[in-house]
Amino acid sequence: MLWEKTQEVLKDTLSGSVYQLWIEPLRCLEVRDDSIYLLSPDRYFSAYVAQKFLSIIEATVKEAGSVQRRVVICEDERVHTPKPVMQPKGQLRLPTVPENNSSVRALHPRYTFDQYMVGDCNILAESACKAISADDDSYGPCIYINSETGLGKSHLTHAIAHKVFAESPMTRLHYVTAQQFAAEMVRNIQSKTMDTFKQKYHDHCDMLLVEDIHSLTGKKKTQEELNEVLDSLIKSGKRVVLTANQAPRELVGIDSEFRSRMSSGLVTMIKAPDINTRLRIVERKAGTHQLGLAEEGVNYLAQHIRGDIRQVESAIVAIRAKSRLMGGHVDMDMIREAVTSVVGVGQQLTIQMISDLIAKQFKVSVDDMKSRSRKRQLTFPRQVAMYLCRKYTDDSLAEIGRAFNRDHSTVMHSIKKVTNLSVRDTSVAAQMELLTGKVKSL
Structure with a gap:
């Protein structure tokens, strides 16, 4: 089959992790003389694949089928027209409501609430994010989440965006990193279009997600501008979610007024997962990657990889890749080697x-x-x-x-x-x- 041949070539062309994340989930719906239709998990996945991999997919399709075909990535199994038309789910826009002008980072398709592993270490942050994504003000209009790298801050912010767009697609949501916000502000200052910038964030924003607030250390002008945005949105009853690697009181080089504004709502910390949560994370990640692990292997990974959850996925990807070379066999030596490559030889005692x-x-x-x-x-x-x-x-x-x-x-x-x-x-x-x-x- 054409798509299966294409996948085989792409598997050799792209890195293992890229193939597993962005190509493997695609399913062939239909092959026509001039087009091939691929089904993706959601529209954000489609947008990312179209932006990053469409050209290489089309070139590989031609190589596998000897005919130039247009690749169409869609989210609906019913393919009636050459160009799939996405229908909004849920809300419809009234004539008096301005068109959606959301600006969102590329969302990871697996970073949803369903895929988030909840434990004592993160239950408050997860509950607050679920509430704010459903426009429930139980935790207030502003949430500040801090944790070390790899403990799930980005997973939660992506999950909020996924849920908001799935249930309230007309929500004007802006999701940026603090660095992106700063760069956008500088561009507007240079082009003398700060009025447009202020309108976007003050008047045309229902929900604001800003990651990595700690990167604004020492950037006084950006802090002042973002502080004004937060003040305007919170007073208007809009929703704000901020993330950083430290609590507001621990941030250095941050204006006191801006620090106070960030602390005006719920401030919660995601801690490193305990052993039980780590065991469930390993089992979930292994299942996602279709890797069968014995109890001993699951325990070893959970005991030796204690902090950054991304390291768990990295180790599992490495084990899976090596097991394929060994005919699907997984042994403890293979698991120990993967852990050493991810954590290093000086891993923590367990x-x-x-x-x-x-x-x-x-x-x-x-x-x-x-x-x-x-x-x-x-x-x-x-x-x-x-x-x-x-x-x-x-x-x-x-x-x-x-x-x-x-x-x-x-x-x-x-x-x-x-x-x-x-x-x-x-x-x-x-x-x-x-x-x-x-x-x-x-």
């Missing part, structure tokens, strides 16, 4: 790594340490493992407790017990010194 070491040193199994047994030969290794996990990992008492089928109070008791024994008993102190050295060398 509960699993420390548990394995202690079990080996005391000649017991990890499962025995996790059992309910209170035998001395198991109790002491378990307490030592908990003590070292608390000392050398970032996991909470609750997370360590769950790893050993205990609660956080048991972990606290174990830490106190080992600490006291190390002070009173020189043999225990010597043991702990030896084990500490082995943990540091992992």
